[in-house]
Amino acid sequence: MTAENFDLLKEKLNGRVTDDPFETSFYTRDMASFPGFLVKLMFRVGAELAARPQSEEDVRQLVAYARDNHMAITPRAGGTSAYMNAVPVSGGMVMDLTGLSGLIRLDKERGVAEVWCGTAWSALEKDLNREGFTLCSYPSSAVSSTVGGWFSMEGQGIGSMAWGCFHDLVESAHVILASGEEFDADAAGPRPLSLFAGKEGTLAIVTRLTFKVVPLAEAAYHVSFAAPSAIVAAKIMDMAEKGPVKPFNGHFADRTCLDFQKRMGYEVPEVSGFLVTLSYRGAAADMAACRAYAETIRLKTGVRLCSDETAAEEWEERLYSLRIKRNGPTLLAAEVILPMARLNDFYGRVKKLRQRVSVYGHMMSGQQANVMAQYYADESQTLRYLFYLAKTKKINDAAIACGGRPYGTGVWNTVYLKRSRDPASLAEAREAKERLDPENRMNPGKFYRPPKLMPPALFGLACFAANLGSRVLRIGRRR
Amino acid sequence: MRGKPIFENLKKEALVCARCGYCRVDCPVYEGLGWESASPRAKMEITRKLAFHGKLTEKDIARLFQCTLCGQCRETCSARIDTVSVWLEMRRRIAAGEKGPENMRRLAAAIDETGNTAGDAPENRRLWLEAMDDEAVLKRVGQKAELLYFTGCSGALYPQIYGIPQAFTRILTRSGADFTVLGENESCCGFPLAAAGEPERIRKQAEHNVAAAKELGVRTVVTTCPSCFHAWRDFYPEILGGETPFEVLHASQWLAREIAADRLRLGPVEERVTYHDPCDLGRNSGVFEEPRYVLNQIPGLELVEMECSGSDAACCGGGGNLEAVDPALTEVIAEARLREAEATAAKTVVSGCQQCKRTLQGNARRKKIRLRFADITELVDRSMAAYEANQ
Ligand SMILES: Cc1cc2nc3c(=O)[nH]c(=O)nc-3n(C[C@H](O)[C@H](O)[C@H](O)COP(=O)(O)OP(=O)(O)OC[C@H]3O[C@@H](n4cnc5c(N)ncnc54)[C@H](O)[C@@H]3O)c2cc1C
Ligand code: SF4
Ligand code: SF4
Numbered sequence: 001m002t003a004e005n006f007d008l009l010k011e012k013l014n015g016r017v018t019d020d021p022f023e024t025s026f027y028t029r030d031m032a033s034f035p036g037f038l039v040k041l042m043f044r045v046g047a048e049l050a051a052r053p054q055s056e057e058d059v060r061q062l063v064a065y066a067r068d069n070h071m072a073i074t075p076r077a078g079g080t081s082a083y084m085n086a087v088p089v090s091g092g093m094v095m096d097l098t099g100l101s102g103l104i105r106l107d108k109e110r111g112v113a114e115v116w117c118g119t120a121w122s123a124l125e126k127d128l129n130r131e132g133f134t135l136c137s138y139p140s141s142a143v144s145s146t147v148g149g150w151f152s153m154e155g156q157g158i159g160s161m162a163w164g165c166f167h168d169l170v171e172s173a174h175v176i177l178a179s180g181e182e183f184d185a186d187a188a189g190p191r192p193l194s195l196f197a198g199k200e201g202t203l204a205i206v207t208r209l210t211f212k213v214v215p216l217a218e219a220a221y222h223v224s225f226a227a228p229s230a231i232v233a234a235k236i237m238d239m240a241e242k243g244p245v246k247p248f249n250g251h252f253a254d255r256t257c258l259d260f261q262k263r264m265g266y267e268v269p270e271v272s273g274f275l276v277t278l279s280y281r282g283a284a285a286d287m288a289a290c291r292a293y294a295e296t297i298r299l300k301t302g303v304r305l306c307s308d309e310t311a312a313e314e315w316e317e318r319l320y321s322l323r324i325k326r327n328g329p330t331l332l333a334a335e336v337i338l339p340m341a342r343l344n345d346f347y348g349r350v351k352k353l354r355q356r357v358s359v360y361g362h363m364m365s366g367q368q369a370n371v372m373a374q375y376y377a378d379e380s381q382t383l384r385y386l387f388y389l390a391k392t393k394k395i396n397d398a399a400i401a402c403g404g405r406p407y408g409t410g411v412w413n414t415v416y417l418k419r420s421r422d423p424a425s426l427a428e429a430r431e432a433k434e435r436l437d438p439e440n441r442m443n444p445g446k447f448y449r450p451p452k453l454m455p456p457a458l459f460g461l462a463c464f465a466a467n468l469g470s471r472v473l474r475i476g477r478r479r
Numbered sequence: 480m481r482g483k484p485i486f487e488n489l490k491k492e493a494l495v496c497a498r499c500g501y502c503r504v505d506c507p508v509y510e511g512l513g514w515e516s517a518s519p520r521a522k523m524e525i526t527r528k529l530a531f532h533g534k535l536t537e538k539d540i541a542r543l544f545q546c547t548l549c550g551q552c553r554e555t556c557s558a559r560i561d562t563v564s565v566w567l568e569m570r571r572r573i574a575a576g577e578k579g580p581e582n583m584r585r586l587a588a589a590i591d592e593t594g595n596t597a598g599d600a601p602e603n604r605r606l607w608l609e610a611m612d613d614e615a616v617l618k619r620v621g622q623k624a625e626l627l628y629f630t631g632c633s634g635a636l637y638p639q640i641y642g643i644p645q646a647f648t649r650i651l652t653r654s655g656a657d658f659t660v661l662g663e664n665e666s667c668c669g670f671p672l673a674a675a676g677e678p679e680r681i682r683k684q685a686e687h688n689v690a691a692a693k694e695l696g697v698r699t700v701v702t703t704c705p706s707c708f709h710a711w712r713d714f715y716p717e718i719l720g721g722e723t724p725f726e727v728l729h730a731s732q733w734l735a736r737e738i739a740a741d742r743l744r745l746g747p748v749e750e751r752v753t754y755h756d757p758c759d760l761g762r763n764s765g766v767f768e769e770p771r772y773v774l775n776q777i778p779g780l781e782l783v784e785m786e787c788s789g790s791d792a793a794c795c796g797g798g799g800n801l802e803a804v805d806p807a808l809t810e811v812i813a814e815a816r817l818r819e820a821e822a823t824a825a826k827t828v829v830s831g832c833q834q835c836k837r838t839l840q841g842n843a844r845r846k847k848i849r850l851r852f853a854d855i856t857e858l859v860d861r862s863m864a865a866y867e868a869n870q
Contacts, residue, residue: 016513018514022516022536022538022539023514023515023516025516026514026515026516026518026521026524027515029498029524030498031497031498031499050514050515052513052514078500079498079500079515080499080500096515099513120504122504123504141499143499143501143504143555143557144499144500144501144503144504264482265482266481266482313481316481317481319557320481320557321557322497322499322557322558323481323482323557323558323559325495325497325558326485326491326495326558326559328494328495329491329494329495330494331497378494379494380490380494380531
């Protein structure tokens with residue numbers, strides 16, 4: 001890159017692009033905590049440029065600049081992902097897309113909204129509510145995560161029980177390829193929407209999305225059950241799914257998850273197994289039917305209903321799962337997709353970890369759940385922390401053994417690719433990557449292959465050794 | 480969200496931070512500057528640097544002081560970190576190493592030397608009283624009384640603010656309250672010292688003010704400044720090691736109490752107004768209801784809320800001594816709040832803070848935004864005058 005054309009770019013973007021290492025350094029981390037020395041050893045973390053486009057035209061200018069200078073582009077939005085998905089690992093430009101924000105258009109008749117990619121979900125919900133509309137679904141990080149971020153990830157979260165994956169609610173997306181070519185991707189065509197959904201920014205920058213929204217519901221009803229076991233929790237979800245009104249959302253938390261909250265001083269209900277919560281929304285008349293059906297579930301499963309306050313709190317706190325973090329102070333997690341029929345099996349395996357692991361899950365469409373298994377550690381004790389980190393492999397292995405898989409890929413979960421993705425779809429994704437981004441400039445180093453320095457066999461061996469060490473040294477027993 | 484915000488120490492909070500960015504979305508500084516480095520999430524990253532590596536660059540320090548201490552980030556923090564305590568402790572550590580911004584150091588030194596933020600002679604604290612041209616009021620200075628009206632530096636020393644203490648004094652007089660003011664014997668409450676990273680220096684101010692109030696047999700301290708209110712109510716007992724023997728009220732609370740007891744006579748003020756919650760009164764001290772109650776009791780007055788109000792209210796840009804280190808940023812933040820006020824179609828923005836009024840009014844003038852500004856005491860004063868005129 002020459003000084004003149006960089007100055008020109010700066011001018012075009014009104015100063016919203018910089019090569020100041022101080023500024024770029026703040027775009028090099030995400031939610032996960034990995035020891036710095038390990039990350040430095042394996043990757044070239046960092047970007048030469050950080051840019052904050054505020055319009056599609058800005059994005060065009062930046063993409064053209066990157067193309068002309070053979071530069072990698074790492075799209076980044078809320079930065080709430082955890083597998084280095086939005087962390088630049090091959091230098092180049094990090095593009096902070098949160099400036100492309102806001103509701104562009106709401107078509108009330110068709111029930112669709114066109115939204116800029118960097119819009120945070122909670123802000124969008126506020127805007128829609130003002131117009132008498134609401135979101136179908138959103139991630140439980142809705143306060144800061146964005147529309148484009150969730151489309152680029154797996155798109156399962158709150159509301160998925162009723163509405164399925166967010167990808168399927170999207171009608172069209174405007175995308176800009178690394179070459180600078182841009183188009184509206186929709187269901188049909190040679191480069192359909194499905195090609196870009198969940199690809200973690202490795203194919204294109206999505207600048208805006210048009211997706212389904214619905215009128216605000218008249219009423220809501222939340223109900224919590226005290227299920228004695230994972231088997232009963234799964235049974236409740238199965239019944240709920242097949243009931244007269246599908247819940248908008250279903251989630252569950254095990255006893256350990258509640259204990260972690262209790263340690264933080266929160267009041268929690270007495271539950272021996274799982275706290276299962278169903279949230280309904282719809283016409284006021286339907287809520288009576290939901291209430292009656294909750295009673296049917298209770299009678300058929302023989303479980304106890306928790307208080308209305310518990311159910312309401314479970315709903316109100318749905319975006320604040322991190323409130324238990326202080327006990328760690330590090331909260332390590334493995335997030336997996338799991339068939340509900342195998343929840344009990346998975347739970348049994350996780351409980352053998354020789355450390356307390358909390359299990360928390362959101363229902364997805366059908367009979368699957370998006371499950372978060374979390375445990376405490378302390379990253380300030382670097383050596384011990386490596387042993388703790390290795391335990392996530394055991395959780396991911398448990399999910400794979402139960403017919404599930406890790407949720408999200410980024411860098412770290414590429415080691416599970418071969419075991420967790422079907423070969424045909426992986427080959428198809430790789431082919432699309434080669435076709436649409438032949439120079440491998442869009443978010444390189446992610447999603448398709450494990451890093452060279454982290455082949456799955458070596459990773460497996462290292463984790464095996466660390467987990468053996470954990471067992472001998474009793475690491476995590478007291479947590 | 481359930482649970483109280485917690486602050487243990489810098490190391491712990493830096494580790495507790497999950498880097499989720501919830502704190503980022505409503506931060507006025509981040510909104511104004513746009514770079515991730517200006518977000519509270521980045522401030523936590525800078526905290527981690529100091530806590531674990533003990534070293535900060537000039538740019539790190541500048542970002543830490545670019546903060547209005549408005550408390551929005553504490554409100555939204557998903558890990559329940561008391562972020563404002565983190566920012567204050569960071570400022571303290573930086574100031575201790577004499578690395579803080581020059582203007583902050585000057586401000587702290589001025590307070591220490593002269594007892595006020597302007598570096599003025601103490602006698603100047605009488606000027607607003609003298610300008611009232613009311614002998615009876617002047618006689619109250621330093622008299623023994625039940626109630627002390629603690630004016631604060633802004634009200635007492637900045638002529639464009641005189642209207643607020645003068646209005647409140649008229650209300651007190653009309654209500655028949657047994658009140659006093661300290662005049663030249665009043666010293667800065669010390670609140671700006673915490674923002675400057677020199678909280679240890681507050682003790683001197685606290686001791687002086689508390690002793691002066693005790694000497695006059697005061698039972699209730701009322702302030703028109705939310706920062707003074709916060710200092711008297713929350714800092715002084717902590718600094719002086721125990722409860723202080725006073726009830727401490729913000730003027731809006733005192734007004735609400737008097738109105739509820741039917742001791743103030745209010746006449747019509749036909750005006751559409753919107754209320755701006757000062758950060759130090761609302762989010763940082765928990766006073767949201769009383770100012771609204773007071774405004775709703777004024778006949779003819781229509782109160783409309785801005786899009787962000789109550790615990791969500793956006794900052795005016797004037798807190799945290801920000802103006803001393805980055806006046807341009809204060810302007811950007813103030814303008815955003817002014818646009819919100821404008822959208823309500825209210826004629827007047829009412830607040831309960833002289834600093835908010837000064838910041839908003841000054842920026843509206845510069846940006847040619849056609850809004851009027853009043854303190855809650857000024858509106859009540861007008862309402863009482865209207866009542867009297869109708870008699
Ligand atoms: C408390 C908490 C709860 C969570 N709950 C959920 C949940 O319920 N469901 C869930 O799926 N995840 C969840 N997550 C993970 C994460 O929040 C989501 O995946 C979220 O959608 C990421 O969005 P973001 O805006 O933060 O994107 P980022 O993290 O910034 O980016 C994510 C990926 O998308 C790419 N990207 C971002 N924007 C664009 C764009 N416009 N164009 C192209 N590529 C782009 C990035 O390159 C990156 O690969 C949670 C995280 C937290 C902290
Ligand atoms: S206190 Fe206010 S200005 Fe300071 S970081 Fe938090 S939200 Fe931003
Ligand atoms: S909201 Fe709290 S935990 Fe999240 S990044 Fe901000 S300070 Fe850290």
